[in-house]
Amino acid sequence: MLGQEKKSGCCYDSQNLEKTPSKKKVFSKTELAIKKWKKKRGSLIMALHEIQDLKGFLPWEDAVEVAEGMNVPLARVYEVLTFYNYFKLEAPGDIIISVCYGTACYLKGGKDVLDEFSEKLGIADGESTEDKMFHLQTVRCVGCCGLAPVVVINGKTYGKVRPSDVRGMIEEWQEKHAAKNSVDGASDGE
Amino acid sequence: MENKAKQDAAMLAKLDEAADNQRKKHKSYKCQILICNSTSCRSSEGKEVIEALGECVKSHELTEIVEIIPTGCMGLCAKGPLVRVELAGKNPVIYKHVNPMLARLILAQHVMMALKHKGDFQLPDFLKEHTLPIDMPFFAKQTKIALDNVGIINPDSIEDYLSRGGYESFRKVLTMTPSEVIDEIKKSGLRGRGGGGFPTGLKWDFANKSEGDEKFIICNGDEGDPGAYMDSGLLEGDPHAVLEGMMIGAYAQKATTGWFYIRAEYPLAVERLTKAIKHARKYRLLGKDILGSGFDFNCEVRLGAGAFVCGEETALIASIEGKRGTPRPRPPYPTESGLWGKPSSINNVETFANIPKIIRMGADKYYAIGSDKSKGTKVFALTGRVENGGLVEVPMGMSIKEIVSDIGGGVADGKQLKAVQTGGPSGGVIPTYLHDLPVCYDKLKEVGSIMGSGGMIVMDNDDSMVEIAKFYLGFTVEESCGKCSPCRIGGTQMLRILERISEGKGKKEDIDKLKRLSFAMQKASLCGLGQTSPNPVLSTLKFFEEEYMEKMTEEANDEEVK
Ligand SMILES: Cc1cc2nc3c(=O)[nH]c(=O)nc-3n(C[C@H](O)[C@H](O)[C@H](O)COP(=O)(O)O)c2cc1C
Ligand code: FES
Numbered sequence: 001m002l003g004q005e006k007k008s009g010c011c012y013d014s015q016n017l018e019k020t021p022s023k024k025k026v027f028s029k030t031e032l033a034i035k036k037w038k039k040k041r042g043s044l045i046m047a048l049h050e051i052q053d054l055k056g057f058l059p060w061e062d063a064v065e066v067a068e069g070m071n072v073p074l075a076r077v078y079e080v081l082t083f084y085n086y087f088k089l090e091a092p093g094d095i096i097i098s099v100c101y102g103t104a105c106y107l108k109g110g111k112d113v114l115d116e117f118s119e120k121l122g123i124a125d126g127e128s129t130e131d132k133m134f135h136l137q138t139v140r141c142v143g144c145c146g147l148a149p150v151v152v153i154n155g156k157t158y159g160k161v162r163p164s165d166v167r168g169m170i171e172e173w174q175e176k177h178a179a180k181n182s183v184d185g186a187s188d189g190e
Numbered sequence: 191m192e193n194k195a196k197q198d199a200a201m202l203a204k205l206d207e208a209a210d211n212q213r214k215k216h217k218s219y220k221c222q223i224l225i226c227n228s229t230s231c232r233s234s235e236g237k238e239v240i241e242a243l244g245e246c247v248k249s250h251e252l253t254e255i256v257e258i259i260p261t262g263c264m265g266l267c268a269k270g271p272l273v274r275v276e277l278a279g280k281n282p283v284i285y286k287h288v289n290p291m292l293a294r295l296i297l298a299q300h301v302m303m304a305l306k307h308k309g310d311f312q313l314p315d316f317l318k319e320h321t322l323p324i325d326m327p328f329f330a331k332q333t334k335i336a337l338d339n340v341g342i343i344n345p346d347s348i349e350d351y352l353s354r355g356g357y358e359s360f361r362k363v364l365t366m367t368p369s370e371v372i373d374e375i376k377k378s379g380l381r382g383r384g385g386g387g388f389p390t391g392l393k394w395d396f397a398n399k400s401e402g403d404e405k406f407i408i409c410n411g412d413e414g415d416p417g418a419y420m421d422s423g424l425l426e427g428d429p430h431a432v433l434e435g436m437m438i439g440a441y442a443q444k445a446t447t448g449w450f451y452i453r454a455e456y457p458l459a460v461e462r463l464t465k466a467i468k469h470a471r472k473y474r475l476l477g478k479d480i481l482g483s484g485f486d487f488n489c490e491v492r493l494g495a496g497a498f499v500c501g502e503e504t505a506l507i508a509s510i511e512g513k514r515g516t517p518r519p520r521p522p523y524p525t526e527s528g529l530w531g532k533p534s535s536i537n538n539v540e541t542f543a544n545i546p547k548i549i550r551m552g553a554d555k556y557y558a559i560g561s562d563k564s565k566g567t568k569v570f571a572l573t574g575r576v577e578n579g580g581l582v583e584v585p586m587g588m589s590i591k592e593i594v595s596d597i598g599g600g601v602a603d604g605k606q607l608k609a610v611q612t613g614g615p616s617g618g619v620i621p622t623y624l625h626d627l628p629v630c631y632d633k634l635k636e637v638g639s640i641m642g643s644g645g646m647i648v649m650d651n652d653d654s655m656v657e658i659a660k661f662y663l664g665f666t667v668e669e670s671c672g673k674c675s676p677c678r679i680g681g682t683q684m685l686r687i688l689e690r691i692s693e694g695k696g697k698k699e700d701i702d703k704l705k706r707l708s709f710a711m712q713k714a715s716l717c718g719l720g721q722t723s724p725n726p727v728l729s730t731l732k733f734f735e736e737e738y739m740e741k742m743t744e745e746a747n748d749e750e751v752k
Contacts, residue, residue: 103417146267157233
């Protein structure tokens with residue numbers, strides 16, 4: 001029930017990558033993404049999408065790898081990364097809060113919701129908390145305008161959000177985060 | 191040779207058989223429960239409703255009697271998740287705001303009871319409360335052509351699409367010559383639904399006449415208008431219709447490869463479209479020598495990356511090529527020199543979705559729908575302060591009043607209607623006293639707005655027009671690619687002035703400055719983004735200048751005199 005759905009990224013067949021068994025040479029995820037898109041036309045942005053989907057952002061080393069692997073000047077890769085809003089050059093927080101700032105949501109109080117998140121977390125639009133737990137960003141319409149104002153947190157959509165709901169939403173995700181970390185910690189044997 | 195004829199016949203038979211089987215399968219059930227499985231309804235527990243119903247049907251051993259069909263958007267998103275129950279020989283019943291609990295009750299107290307008691311079943315009152323009248327204007331006043339299958343079929347099933355006559359138009363087209371197809375589209379009067387309103391048949395004609403070893407056809411699914419979701423509704427609800435439209439276009443223009451450019455913010459649309467392409471390949475509707483016609487065609491999906499300007503066709507092409515999405519001056523038009531310099535023609539998602547219907551119903555019949563110079567229907571995302579917000583499709587020429595008051599059920603919360611905004615960041619506001627205006631390309635232009643791609647935002651008396659203008663301009667300033675200075679600098683300056691006014695620091699002559707800057711931007715910007723971005727400011731000024739004046743404080747203006 002509690003939308004544990006993985007953030008639905010855009011690389012609909014990126015699962016294939018995970019399945020590849022490690023036979024001889026072990027390719028990194030980035031290498032696999034490059035290999036997959038290299039031969040196709042018009043695929044620079046697709047390769048970058050795939051890497052960001054896997055890693056949550058686009059580390060500089062990966063950009064360099066893409067440039068070399070796909071035979072594109074590094075300047076071009078950089079130009080693309082900085083032009084398009086979707087690409088992140090730095091690791092965002094673990095929990096990505098996207099407040100919709102499309103017209104329908106704006107009209108119905110999206111700004112108040114954004115301000116509330118901003119105040120409660122102490123970060124502005126586009127920033128991450130110091131502990132890297134939360135990242136706050138705005139998006140322009142997620143196609144649920146009938147539910148305005150809308151907030152998407154790590155793939156889970158919340159409709160008709162009021163500023164008074166914000167606190168509960170933050171707490172919900174803090175709890176989830178703590179629960180996940182304790183499981184991870186246990187399995188790491190720490 | 192003989193062998194080939196046999197193989198071709200077998201491919202066609204396979205399609206017919208799949209359609210037939212699917213129709214038989216649907217008929218074999220006594221009851222169908224349709225559930226909206228679009229992004230919007232899924233996120234308000236729709237996904238859980240589907241799961242709950244599935245489990246329930248299983249546990250009551252009804253899997254051979256009750257069929258559950260996850261569909262695309264049923265339209266009334268503000269009241270979702272929607273569930274539609276269809277029992278043989280009965281009127282369908284539509285439920286609103288369904289949660290898993292209510293879904294179980296619907297199955298137990300409605301479906302199972304009706305199946306048991308047959309003729310004399312009455313819906314219990316506690317369930318009736320959750321239904322929507324099937325004859326409410328929201329449903330009754332729409333004309334569905336592009337959205338024909340949306341909310342009715344399972345978008346993930348090509349068999350479902352085939353069973354509703356899917357790909358028959360494409361098959362018919364394969365027996366026609368390209369110029370016959372183009373003539374048919376010309377005759378239908380179809381104009382581009384992406385905002386420009388360019389006659390589609392004419393564009394196809396240009397594209398058909400350009401020569402090239404390779405030719406491309408592109409589907410624009412970038413849907414830039416922030417707050418509108420017609421294209422996502424179509425791609426999520428009936429991806430095959432869009433694909434079929436592209437395939438027909440490709441045949442008419444002798445295109446070799448098709449490209450879908452879809453917003454990255456629409457993962458579900460991308461997933462369903464990708465699946466549709468895969469299924470079409472399986473049935474040999476894509477690939478080499480399609481259905482034995484000698485026509486080769488294949489297509490690919492590419493994603494945007496969050497840049498509004500990439501909806502503009504030359505910027506979109508640059509983006510597929512893996513560059514920054516900056517527009518370039520036209521001519522040359524993409525139909526002469528587009529993607530990698532090859533002839534490329536671009537159409538919007540909704541434009542393509544109309545094509546199979548035109549071929550099926552005939553151009554004359556399509557031409558008969560709509561108004562003088564705007565033919566057919568248009569899909570709108572009706573949002574904002576309206577009671578029945580959602581995705582609606584109406585014949586061109588319907589008045590704004592009918593759309594907002596009848597279909598939309600008027601303004602929510604008993605407030606007063608102030609204006610409707612169409613055309614998104616490139617459009618304008620239309621005040622209430624003009625709401626008898628028929629919605630079509632030319633009339634909207636006359637009052638300073640545009641048809642745009644289909645955003646229709648309803649505003650009530652509490653909404654400030656200065657803030658709306660500032661909101662849209664803020665958007666276009668942020669999205670300006672920065673290549674040409676009128677758009678880059680002009681927009682920023684206008685925004686500064688608007689901010690000043692909004693903070694009560696505006697001066698009377700600011701209004702004049704806004705108008706002058708607007709004029710310069712409209713005349714000198716390189717692409718449609720800059721040329722149209724002053725529209726929201728100009729139209730709010732035109733109809734609601736008093737709201738700007740109210741924000742002017744005496745202090746700010748006194749200072750000036752000193
Ligand atoms: C700034 C700007 C944004 C645009 N955004 C879109 C869009 O999101 N979707 C779209 O179909 N057309 C958009 N267009 C129009 C396209 O350039 C092009 O005219 C259209 O895709 C052609 O298809 P049609 O003839 O089927 O409408 C935009 C144009 C401009 C100038
Ligand atoms: S404007 Fe927020 S979902 Fe469309």
